[in-house]
Structure formats: structure tokens, C-alpha cells
Amino acid sequence: MIKLGQSLTKAFRGKRVLITGGLGFIGSNLARRLVALGAKVTILDSLIPEYGGNRRNIRGIEKQIEVNIADVRDRHSLPEYLRGQHFLFNLAGQTSHMDSMTDPETDLDINCRAQLSLLEACRKHNPKIRVVFASTRQIYGRPDYLPVDEKHPLRPVDVNGINKLAGEEYHILYSQVHGIASTVLRLTNTIGPRMRVKDARQTFVGVWVRQILESKPIEVWGGEQLRDFTYVDDAVEAFLVAATHPNAVGGVFNLGGVGQISLRELAETLVEVTGNGSYRVKKFPSDRKKIDIGDYYSDGRLIEKTLGWKPQTTIEQALVKTVAYYRKELPHYL
Amino acid sequence: MIKLGQSLTKAFRGKRVLITGGLGFIGSNLARRLVALGAKVTILDSLIPEYGGNRRNIRGIEKQIEVNIADVRDRHSLPEYLRGQHFLFNLAGQTSHMDSMTDPETDLDINCRAQLSLLEACRKHNPKIRVVFASTRQIYGRPDYLPVDEKHPLRPVDVNGINKLAGEEYHILYSQVHGIASTVLRLTNTIGPRMRVKDARQTFVGVWVRQILESKPIEVWGGEQLRDFTYVDDAVEAFLVAATHPNAVGGVFNLGGVGQISLRELAETLVEVTGNGSYRVKKFPSDRKKIDIGDYYSDGRLIEKTLGWKPQTTIEQALVKTVAYYRKELPHYL
Numbered sequence A, B: 001m002i003k004l005g006q007s008l009t010k011a012f013r014g015k016r017v018l019i020t021g022g023l024g025f026i027g028s029n030l031a032r033r034l035v036a037l038g039a040k041v042t043i044l045d046s047l048i049p050e051y052g053g054n055r056r057n058i059r060g061i062e063k064q065i066e067v068n069i070a071d072v073r074d075r076h077s078l079p080e081y082l083r084g085q086h087f088l089f090n091l092a093g094q095t096s097h098m099d100s101m102t103d104p105e106t107d108l109d110i111n112c113r114a115q116l117s118l119l120e121a122c123r124k125h126n127p128k129i130r131v132v133f134a135s136t137r138q139i140y141g142r143p144d145y146l147p148v149d150e151k152h153p154l155r156p157v158d159v160n161g162i163n164k165l166a167g168e169e170y171h172i173l174y175s176q177v178h179g180i181a182s183t184v185l186r187l188t189n190t191i192g193p194r195m196r197v198k199d200a201r202q203t204f205v206g207v208w209v210r211q212i213l214e215s216k217p218i219e220v221w222g223g224e225q226l227r228d229f230t231y232v233d234d235a236v237e238a239f240l241v242a243a244t245h246p247n248a249v250g251g252v253f254n255l256g257g258v259g260q261i262s263l264r265e266l267a268e269t270l271v272e273v274t275g276n277g278s279y280r281v282k283k284f285p286s287d288r289k290k291i292d293i294g295d296y297y298s299d300g301r302l303i304e305k306t307l308g309w310k311p312q313t314t315i316e317q318a319l320v321k322t323v324a325y326y327r328k329e330l331p332h333y334l
Helices: A002-012 A025-038 A075-082 A095-104 A104-124 A159-178 A206-214 A232-243 A261-273 A301-307 A315-332 B001-014 B023-035 B075-083 B097-102 B105-125 B160-180 B204-213 B234-242 B265-275 B301-307 B313-334
Strands: A018-021 A040-045 A066-069 A087-090 A130-136 A182-187 A189-191 A220-221 A228-230 A252-254 A279-282 B016-020 B040-045 B067-068 B087-090 B130-136 B182-187 B188-191 B218-221 B229-230 B253-254 B277-280
Touching: A018 A025, A018 A066, A025 A040, A025 A232, A040 A206, A075 A104, A087 A232, A095 A104, A095 A159, A095 B067, A095 B160, A104 A159, A104 A261, A104 B105, A104 B160, A130 A159, A159 A182, A159 B105, A159 B160, A182 A232, A189 A206, A189 A232, A189 A315, A206 A220, A206 B130, A220 A261, A228 A232, A228 A315, A232 A301, A232 B160, A252 A301, A261 A279, A261 A315, A261 B067, A261 B097, B001 B234, B016 B023, B023 B040, B023 B234, B040 B313, B075 B105, B087 B105, B087 B234, B097 B105, B097 B160, B105 B130, B130 B234, B160 B182, B182 B234, B188 B234, B188 B313, B204 B218, B204 B313, B218 B265, B229 B234, B229 B313, B234 B301, B253 B301, B265 B277, B265 B313
Parallel strands: A018 A040, A018 A087, A040 A066, A087 A130, A130 A182, A182 A252, A189 A228, A220 A279, B016 B040, B016 B087, B040 B067, B087 B130, B130 B182, B182 B253, B188 B229, B218 B277
Antiparallel strands: none
């Protein structure tokens, strides 16, 4: 990875980078890495309390970046943010599947309409920008086969999945028709420091980490579902590679994790690495069951073959680092 | 078809039916048929000049139906329209592929956001309503194989296709998760009386009919592309069957035409049935070429097998009836 690190420094040093959702989990880790690479980072984040943004996430780099508290739905200021940027990492999103079912129109405004506004602003004001969009494995719905590759049929099972699918399709269309060089990454469960742990709106693993550090039993729903997990540093690396690799333009790639694991095994591993705690298995709540996708894990061979990226961090290593972070930081995330 | 006609009378007599886009091409033909079947029809149409609505389309049935000039984007009145309805034929849409590229956010508001608002209004105020949604073959993009069946990958090549895809996915999701019984019909080129002939925003065949009746040569772009065409009376029949057949709930079906034909042959046939006129072949304009899908025709076996519907009208018969209508009516459509 030394060679990769060097070429990333070359690609980003002195470059202007806009990150939507930059105070959030992945966005802030990306911002930290970009600052280290010498980029000029601007963050756009709405800090809506139900979403992933948290000022704590940029502690230590506040003075090296520009932070704008703004919502991507407020489209009138988007041209100003986009002008002069070399890169757009487009991570702002509504991530809760349940919220998308109870308030579908808000999900649409953020995951669909705002994406189109961002791309229109790029087309009109900065057509040479390089864009990477954070999509989700949710758009596949219930897998026909495992591991799920990029050719799998797209059959989202909730409003969030439908809107994220439209969001990624706009990016590919604008790349093909209008020449706005874009890449789509379909993320699976991403975990690590700076994830939301207050509730399960971003990832259920966040709640688990909180529960175990608060000496409460972890609540596992179901338990037998298989999933894969990407450690956030690996995901950040994928965003950087996707933004700079010439073969990434117009492409759609799964990000996968190192192997797959059942939720019960994941809970056991978390208990083990934490050194204390317990878990209990509960029946799946019926309103969530309706939009649950069953077993899922990604086929990550396309991105490895095309861009040379693959995840490096095992689930145990990811949990060790995550627990270590929240042992110190938990109060700032509640 | 006599048996079908009788069962449709039984299904619709005295029933309350809402048609969005009901002053448009297919919507108005559907309204006329429903009035004949004894239904209580309410129409909702925005009459935006660039779209398909035309008051002339309901001449003769004005007093038997209720007409509201309203836009599906104005969501606050939707609950009032939906309450008490037995059926919703959801046909309001922005249909121009080119307009969706120059003004994508308007296309999104109509084809995406308003669809979600309509379904939310159904969920909250009339969950037992039966819904049929007019989707489009545009969502398939450039075919991998012909004829295109419902399992073909969905890769829309313009903003309109992306938004229509989201629109149909909302319908299927609301059927599966919220029990709003919905059916999606993916229409191919539909032609017949009451189509827009002023320009090509709805169908290029409209412009051709106008050109030939105004003694101008028909302009054929390219000419070798294969297409299939559904006559509007057949399409109307499909909407009625889809709304009443128990096996249609939650289903997605292609509507196809009787056979397929190249655009050049179609122009020749139109000249022939009109008895005069001519056509000339022009090169495809480059901005349209980018979003053109090449050859396309539908595999209609699923709807035939599942619902017993298939198109009855040949392309020649369709053109004869269409030309006869516009010979009299053309001034009301310019």
C-alpha cells in the first residue's frame, strides 16, 4: 500500500475537495485522511440530529478545513460550493431504512432530488469535477444468490433503496451523457470510529457498541443473518482510489468486507474483543421484518480487478479499533 | 372478448374511479371506456400546455364525469381526491425524454415525488384502493436482447427513465409492504386518437400524422430502428384487466404491440393508409442520439399468460383509425 499512498498524495496534495455529509461517519474519516494527504477540504453538512453528523468527528482538523453547516436540499447555494472544486465526495444521505418508510418524502428529497440538484450544479458550474457517490447494497434487495455481484438484479425493498438507486443512476447518466466523471460505490455495512452509536439509524453495530460499553446486553434481532462489514479506513481508501483511478469513471463497484459473519457470531466477537458484556437474541420486529433483506454479502472482485482495491481489515481488528475509540469518546456521541 | 366485456361491466358499473392525467391521450380514452361501462369517473389533469391534456379529448362525456384541473405535484389536495375511490388509474406524467434532460428536476417532481405523494395519500386515506400505474419501456434502456421481457436489466438512459423506474418501484413496494394493491404496466409506443400531435413530446407518430395531414413530408430520423406499437383501445383494455384481475396485484407487465416494424416501414405504411404524402429520412440529431435506445420491442407473453390480455389491433388498423380521427379533429390539437 506504500505505492498507493504515494500516488494518492500526488493526486490530492493542494487539491480542492468538497465532501457532502463531511461531519458524518465516513465523510469525516475521509476528511481526516484528505487533510493528511494535503488536500484543501470543504465540508458541507446539515447536522440534522437524526443523521450522522457530529462536530466531534473533526476534532483536531477544524482549523485545516472549511466547514459549512448547510443542507444539500437547499439547492440555491450548491453552485457556490461546487465552483472551483477538483473533487466531490458525495456522502450526504438519509440512511435509515425505517425512517424512509415512515417519512418517504424526506428520504426522496435528500437521496433523490438533492442528488439531481448537485449534478445539475456540476453540469452548469463545474463540469470537470471528479465525483464519487456513496450508494448502498440496499438497492439489491433480497439476494437471489451470494455473494452479490454488480450484475445482480436491483429490487430495493424499501423507499430508501429505491431513492438511493435513482441517486446512483443520475450519477452514471451524468457521467455518460454530460461527461461529469462519476463513480458509484455500493457500500455494505461500514463500521469504525465516528459512526453513529446513539441509535440504529446508521448501523445496528453502533447501538451494539454503545450497549456493551454501557454494560447492557447486546440485542441481536434474529441472529442467523449473514452480513459483511467494511472497516471505515478501508472504505476511505476505496473512495480515494475511485476518485483517482482512470478506469473508475462511469463505473459502479461493490465494496465488500473481509469475509462474512452471522449476526450472532458478530455479537460473540464483540463480546470477546471488549472483554466483557453479553448478548441476547430477540425475535425480529414485524415492521422491520417486512423490509429485511435476509442474508447478504458482497462480491468484491470487480473493484479488486479494476481498481486494485480490496479490504484489509478483519472484523476482529475492526471491532478492536472501534471499541477502543468509543471507550474514550462515547460521551460525545450520545 | 365478449366475456371480458361482460366481466368488466360487472367490475366497474357504479364504481368510483380516479384518473390522473385523465385529459391526456390514454387517460381520456380510458375515461370514455369507463363511462361506457357505467363507472363514476373523476379526472385530475393539470392541462400544462407542453403535456398531453386537451379538453377536446372528453368531448361528449363532459357531463358524465367530474373534471378537476389540478397538478399531482400539489399534494395537499390529493387526499380529498383519493377518498372514497375504488380505483386509481395513475397516468399523469412528464413523458418527454428530451425535456427530462434539460429540466430534470421538473421530471423528478412529477414522475417521482408526486407518485410517492399519491401512494402516501392512498396509504393514509384509502388503503383499499386498487391502483394501476402507467410505466414505460424506457426504463430498460438499450436492450441486451429482443424481444425485451420483464426480467431484462433496468438501465434507463435518460432522467425520465430513472424517475419512471423509481415511480413504478414505489407502487410495487407500497403493494408489498403497505398492502396498496397496485399493478404496473410498462407501455411501449402507444398510438391512436387523442394523442398529442402538436410536437414529439408524447410520441413521434403524433408529429408524423400532423405532417402528413398538413401535406408536409414526414421526417424520419434514422429509419432502421425497430419498434412495436400498441393501439390505444388495446392499451385501455389492458388497464381495465390489470385493475380487476386478482393475479395482477403486485405485478409488473409489459404491454407489447402486434409485431414490430422499422420506422421507415412505419412511415411507408402511414403514407399508404393516408393515400397521399411522402417521407424523408434524416440523420439522427446528436443530442437525441445520446439517449436513443436503438431497436426495441416487447415480449408480451407474461401478461398474456397471467391476465389473458394481448393486443388485437395491427399497426395498419391503428394508423387507419388514427388518420381518420385527425382528418376531422386536427384543428383541435394544434
